[in-house]
Amino acid sequence: MNGAADMGGMHGFGPVEPEPNEPVFHADWEKKAFALNIAIGCAGIWNLDAFRFERESISPPEYLNRSYYGLWVVTLERMMLKYGVATPEEIAAGRPLAPPKKTPRPVTADQVATMIRHGSPYDRPAPSPALFKVGDRVRTKNNHPTTHTRLPRYARGRVGEVVRIVGCHVFPDSHSQNIGEDPHWLYTVRFDGRELWGEDADPSVRVAIEAWEPYLEPL
Amino acid sequence: MTHDHHDDHHHSHHDHGSDLTEMQLRTRALETILLEKGYIDPAALDELVDIYEKKIGPRNGAQVVAKAWVDPKFRKLLFEDGTAAIGSLGFGGRSGNHLVALENTPTVHNMVVCTLCSCYPWAVLGLPPLWYKSAPYRARTVADPRGVLRDFGVELPKDTEIQVWDSTAELRYLVVPMRPAGTEGWSEEKLAELVTRDSMIGTGLPKQPKDLQ
Numbered sequence: 001m002n003g004a005a006d007m008g009g010m011h012g013f014g015p016v017e018p019e020p021n022e023p024v025f026h027a028d029w030e031k032k033a034f035a036l037n038i039a040i041g042c043a044g045i046w047n048l049d050a051f052r053f054e055r056e057s058i059s060p061p062e063y064l065n066r067s068y069y070g071l072w073v074v075t076l077e078r079m080m081l082k083y084g085v086a087t088p089e090e091i092a093a094g095r096p097l098a099p100p101k102k103t104p105r106p107v108t109a110d111q112v113a114t115m116i117r118h119g120s121p122y123d124r125p126a127p128s129p130a131l132f133k134v135g136d137r138v139r140t141k142n143n144h145p146t147t148h149t150r151l152p153r154y155a156r157g158r159v160g161e162v163v164r165i166v167g168c169h170v171f172p173d174s175h176s177q178n179i180g181e182d183p184h185w186l187y188t189v190r191f192d193g194r195e196l197w198g199e200d201a202d203p204s205v206r207v208a209i210e211a212w213e214p215y216l217e218p219l
Numbered sequence: 220m221t222h223d224h225h226d227d228h229h230h231s232h233h234d235h236g237s238d239l240t241e242m243q244l245r246t247r248a249l250e251t252i253l254l255e256k257g258y259i260d261p262a263a264l265d266e267l268v269d270i271y272e273k274k275i276g277p278r279n280g281a282q283v284v285a286k287a288w289v290d291p292k293f294r295k296l297l298f299e300d301g302t303a304a305i306g307s308l309g310f311g312g313r314s315g316n317h318l319v320a321l322e323n324t325p326t327v328h329n330m331v332v333c334t335l336c337s338c339y340p341w342a343v344l345g346l347p348p349l350w351y352k353s354a355p356y357r358a359r360t361v362a363d364p365r366g367v368l369r370d371f372g373v374e375l376p377k378d379t380e381i382q383v384w385d386s387t388a389e390l391r392y393l394v395v396p397m398r399p400a401g402t403e404g405w406s407e408e409k410l411a412e413l414v415t416r417d418s419m420i421g422t423g424l425p426k427q428p429k430d431l432q
Binding site for chain 2: 009015029031039042064067074076090102111123129155186208212
């Protein structure tokens with residue numbers, strides 16, 4: 001979707017401001033926001049792509065005005081409502097008003113380290129051979145789906161070169177909509193900076209993205 | 220997102236005269252609901268924070284880079300199969316199941332960004348700094364990487380090629396900076412002290428031997 005999250009190439013945000021000796025978290029509520037999201041994310045109620053879709057669905061004015069973990073909290077609240085974990089009345093009350101429909105299976109403290117060490121691989125067996133090979137010239141599609149996609153606006157309708165076949169990976173466009181993992185071949189595609197930003201762009205810059213096969217057409 | 224890094228300004232309707240911020244109150248509400256309904260084990264929350272505050276951080280990545288500087292066999296494997304090479308040092312898993320190492324050379328400088336959200340190689344660098352997740356970095360890195368480098372005080376020769384990698388999938392990148400001169404014969408442990416977090420994202424360069432004195 002063309003939401004506020006898709007920021008590549010936007011102007012006017014000012015300089016990047018590194019913070020010397022930055023702590024991992026800046027406030028206790030950020031620790032909670034982080035840990036709650038990771039823990040509930042591992043409970044199998046929703047998947048990461050669905051979470052990202054909900055986060056980028058926050059209206060642009062709100063998205064741009066929230067702090068980073070503020071966005072996590074707002075997204076978590078929206079996901080709890082969307083997936084029936086809480087009711088609007090419970091959110092307003094700040095406490096449960098009825099027990100959960102089925103007994104949850106929370107991630108326990110002794111499972112955390114193993115869960116992190118395993119992560120969640122996104123590669124899957126390939127249903128068909130890869131259409132492209134390294135060195136192929138491809139054009140990204142110029143699509144503007146209102147649902148989740150990982151093809152940034154700045155890289156749509158552009159000609160690039162396949163520089164890596166990553167593997168066959170879960171397709172976020174489908175997975176985020178809860179219609180299955182729908183695995184597709186994933187490639188790293190590299191563009192000349194001038195292809196993306198015009199003739200006046202710095203000729204020494206190249207930009208690469210990961211692109212699933214449905215994002216690409218042969219040249 | 221840019222004007223206030225630490226907290227959100229707006230105060231909640233529930234905030235009757237308390238000095239808790241909107242975000243403190245909203246987070247507490249969600250936590251209470253999730254805990255009391257049994258979706259969350261409170262000890263698991265503490266464990267998660269402890270691991271990412273104290274155990275997984277850029278020292279992991281620095282070990283990978285230092286090894287790549289001294290061990291040609293490891294270096295070769297690292298650029299052929301980053302996941303396997305980094306896994307052999309015990310790192311991987313969450314935000315690191317699919318890892319690619321990027322080689323800086325005298326002619327190519329690599330930079331990593333996630334324009335769409337905040338994808339970052341947690342397994343080797345820990346959680347990302349605020350600037351990495353900020354709008355200025357996400358917006359400008361793909362269009363004006365040299366300008367972003369200047370914000371970090373880094374100026375590269377005009378003919379150095381800048382290669383930007385936008386992390387749009389579950390692949391995670393680790394930049395392997397060039398080994399500083401004057402470090403011949405150094406141990407991996409000592410070399411790792413030269414490897415900064417930013418040098419593994421591509422917004423900085425490693426420390427020089429004189430910086431350790």
